[in-house]
Amino acid sequence: METPFINHLTADDFTQVYEPAQDTFLLLDALEDDLSYLRAIKPHICLEVGTGSGIIITALAKILTETLCLATDINPFACTIAKRTARRNDTNIDTIRTNLVDALRPNSIDLLIFNPPYVATSDEEFLYNDFCDVNRTTSDNLIRAWAGGHNGIRIVDELLEKLDNIMSKRGVMYMLLLRENNPKEIMNKLGNLNFETSIFKERRIPGEYLYILKVWRTSYS
Template identity: 45%
Template structure:
């Protein structure tokens, strides 16, 4: 099944990350996984750091049985995501929060994260809201590691997470961390572009908490 890029319009959202090669790599990976996802039959899906909303909206257009949520620390990105979903006649609930801090006792069957992965000076992340979309600190993993630490309490027992990574993030080290948290992981797609070697990692639980009803609670 073809996963078409959702229509979007960021003219009113200049402080929001424009879809680029990393975004399109994630879309290509999700397209490869459509049969798997259809068989998985996810009920609740979440994109962390939704930005323009293109990724989760594109998926919502073809995987219609899900209830979709998007979360972003940038309030302008939240508005852009909502606008993108409306342009494509999709229903996505959008929350303004850092990572999954705005959610309590939530389990999702599908989690997507295109994180700030670029290797930068430690203070780059705090220089502006748009910087939070790409600045990842010394190893590019400041936000990635924080996300992974929260993942056991976010992903359902049978769920799947798709995480975009850069070669400099140290894929092997990330997989060791995931293993200690009782996750299995594999690279399902990679792409070299100018100045970057990008990967999509597929993450699933080896064992974990029992699946429970989803409860959304804003802090």
């Protein structure tokens, strides 16, 4: 699984969207490690929520050539930049400017990728009530990319509430979390929602400890 080229992106682009970093590459590594599983389930629709630069969904689009690859982001610049990343890497994705999965058909997603804003912040910094304001500044767009509110899980909790409605029967999700997000608590929440979970991959990086959570329906094997 090749890491997509991002040499078309400029310093100005990275004032608008999150620049790929060690969390991004851990997620890419996890998807590569589970590539045989992903090919076996033959996903019809793959969705990356909060695509940023588009590097993750582009990598998957190059591998899963029979899959419709979609990306959502609340940041309109991210939707544009992600499509540029796909074109630079000779593949195609579709982008939708929306909040999380709000514009998607119920029970349609076979493969969901989510690297959420996971940094614990004050609710003032989180700016939750203004996320759909189209007049946001560049600085606000970057805050959206990392500010997670209390315990860094405000956006995670919002997605979990929508997960049963959006995932197909065979659907699987890979989600990146920080140790401070309390992954075990999130796994318990998912269990109560009738999802199975496992810590698929983990890595210590300077100043952080990261996990990749794999999530699938209890009834699917």
